[in-house]
Amino acid sequence: MKPYPPKRALSFLRWFCREDYVEEIEGDLTELFQKQYDEAPKKARRKFFWNVIRYFRPGFIKTLKTSSATPNTAAMFRHNILISYRNFLRYKSSFFINLIGLSSGLACTLLIYLWVNDELQMDQFHEKSDRLYQVLEHRRQADRIWTAESSPGPLAAALVAEMPTVETAITMGWEFSATLSIPDHNIRATGKYVDKDFFNMFSFDLLQGNKNTALEGKTGVVITEALAQRLFGTTENVMGKMVDFYHEKQYMVTGLAKNTPSSSSQQFEFLLPFESIREGRQWLQNWENTGPTTYILLKPGTDVQAFNDQIADYIKRKTEGEVTYRTQFIAPYTSRYLYGKYENAVLVGGRITYVKLFSIIAVFILIIACINFMNLSTARASRRLKEIGIKKAVGAGRRTLMYQHLGEALLLSFLSLVVAVGLVALLLPQFNIITNKQLALRFDGQFILAIAAITAATGLLAGSYPALYLSGFNPSAVLKGKFSNSLGELWARKGLVIFQFALSVIFIVSVVVVYKQIEYIQSKSLGYDRENVIYFDREGRTENNDNLESFLAEIRSIPGVITASSTQHDMTGHNSGTSGVEWPGKDPNDKTEFENVTVNYEMMETLGITMAQGRTFSRNFTDTARIIFNEAAVAFMGLEDPVGKTVKLWGHNMEIIGVAKNFNFESLRENVRPAFFRVDPASTYLVMVKLAPGEQGETIKKINSFYEKYNPGFTFDYKFLDAEYQDQYVAEQRVATLSRYFAGLAILISCLGLFGLAAFTAERRQKEIGIRKALGAGELGIVFLLSQDFTRIVLMAIVIALPTSYILSTYWLSNFAFHITLQWWYFISAGLIALSIAFLTVATQAMKAAGLNPTQSLRMD
């Protein structure tokens, strides 16, 4: 057996080498190889490779497409562009319909691309992002598993000390706003408490100061450039300056950070060392209480699953088996922004839902625009029959014709791209307002590549059907003028229109449903009255518990103020929970958290919370050992005749004096959870003031001037409770606004297509109309005749769309614990809107056709 030369080299040779040479060359090479092989096999193989490569040069390589090569590719290309250009000029209306449709579709896709890309980029800038994790907790409740972000105060330090795979860990407090002052200058800014390794974990730029030590100790503060500008009026020489917080505590500037980028989900103006608040706060030093968040940096190559297994029962171990209902785990920090929603310990999504939703919408709008192009080009095929027939007769292959029509679609879509980019530049400021982003058109490599790919895909999609269809004609039949639409083609076209309109109807229904749901949320009675309520932090003198009562009394005496009180809970979202409620018959393993609403007297009146039974707190009794539950809590505990009974809260006896009607303190996505009220003025942080309607502006001014006198050095920084409430539904409101625009666009593009088709049909049936009119048909009859077909198509689209949209809206609404019931008229009205718009579009064309003088259309030939 003769040795065989290396296979790969051989097949490479066969691939590139000219067919007429390969026999000789391969033979010679093989012969040489076999001769050398006997002496030195390895060298022979190497030599063979090298020899093959030596042949890889012009004289021996196959010429491209040797057999069927068209030597005049460039000329054909020029010819095709010329033909396309002439066609655009000749049939301006279809050109503009296509251009407008494709460019608005592309513009919408580009906007969504920018938005989606921005969402995906969120938090990706951290250099150690692949090792950065947040510690979360699943907490077992009686009815569900609740996933919480807060962790115990000692966790970060313990993880670093005990887990060899943890490189660093930090504790982070929640964002708060505070009054910052230097002599003669007070401002408010937001920031948070963090541990010293903050800058080693997150890639926020520290311009001045040492990133290892800036937050070490208890007295340093890191501020951003913008804050330095606001506070000192300069960013130079700010290091070492002293800043007063709350006119109480002094911090020295030990670092100047760049402003937090908009691509970061955490925003801050200042950072304080967490150490400075740890001391003296018992609840930050045990494992039972939770509050701050914890972030860890794992060492490279750590197995996350194994780590999760290790910390799953960490809390249980730390509390010597006391706390068993809390399971810790870690989630990648960079994915938290898009994938933040857990349901019963299972990750169910988060913002990614909207990212996906909008991507799908973009694709559909683009498809609608492509369908216009397909329909118009195939419907108007008859105009180009002769061109195609002659080309085929002279010998053009099907492939050549396909290239020509694909090329035409590509040309058009790139023209549309130019228009679309202009549109995007025009619309971007408005779009940024709606989405609350700072998107900009930046023509970097990635963007250009993306839009080129999107446009090319659009062109190919739009051109594919026409190219296949037009290139398939039989030249002899076409040249004789025997051209008739076969039934199949007609159906394909109708099917596309049906698809277009079905999508439009679905869009309309979604707009109606989203709008109605938002309206419902905003007007739903929450069980308390959030109108005309303002609230602000207790600061400075008001923070002193001895002053609180007199301060509130002063506020109440201001004309225009109905009532005022203070609370710990801002009534929007989960605030503070505890599992420390005990009642007769409670399962000792039940760790369900009750929402703890610690209030001052008159708070329930300020919010207008109505009582189902019993009374509210009153100064006439010493009510500190009394408690009020909401109906959900009473139902959960299964107490009968609760008023007068005694329960235990954190081990102390509390007498139930009343039951409040259920009120929504969380978002309406959730059901009302068990909650209780207790009186403890010293633990309240917020002052809430109920204003008389009609003169809120005046009243606020009065409160402001009183506040500045009462609390010098602090600014009166208040918020409206209802505005805060709205903020919970920002995402939904964005969807509502955007879906309105998208639905409008979808309908517009669909109608453009229909308009084009109707115009074309009217043109082709000119003679028929002329004859009908000559024989005495009325204009109205002709309008109906022409619109009949289209009306039927749109009706069919509606029949398909309504059930689909019903399913989709039911699915979306199931995200809300409180939602509207779908009404039949949402669907009927969406259908009617689509139908009437379509009918109007077609009818205007039909009227034009019907109004023509029959002698004119019949006089020709």
Add this chain to the structure above:
Amino acid sequence: MKDQSLGEFEELVLLMVAALHDEAYGVAILENLEEKLEKKYNISAIHVALKRLEDKSFVQSRFGGITQDRGGRRKKFYVITALGKRMLDQQYEIRTSIYNQIPKISFS
């Protein structure tokens, strides 16, 4: 007729084709040249030269029979054409006549 010039290496290959007469194919030409000139050549250089010679009609080629040795590939044999022979004669004459013009001086 294309270019009628003959490069140095082409001339060597053409000579060898003529010398091997009817037994001239890639590997044989390569080995004989290497032996005569005591110099290593790459087979691809031989092939390039052969293609050029064929383009200029100095050689003709034909395929031989299938042999087992070459992985089932046939040999391609080259023979010199009349034109090629004339070209060689011309080259030889030119060289000889110039050579003869060298004055008879002692080159010691």
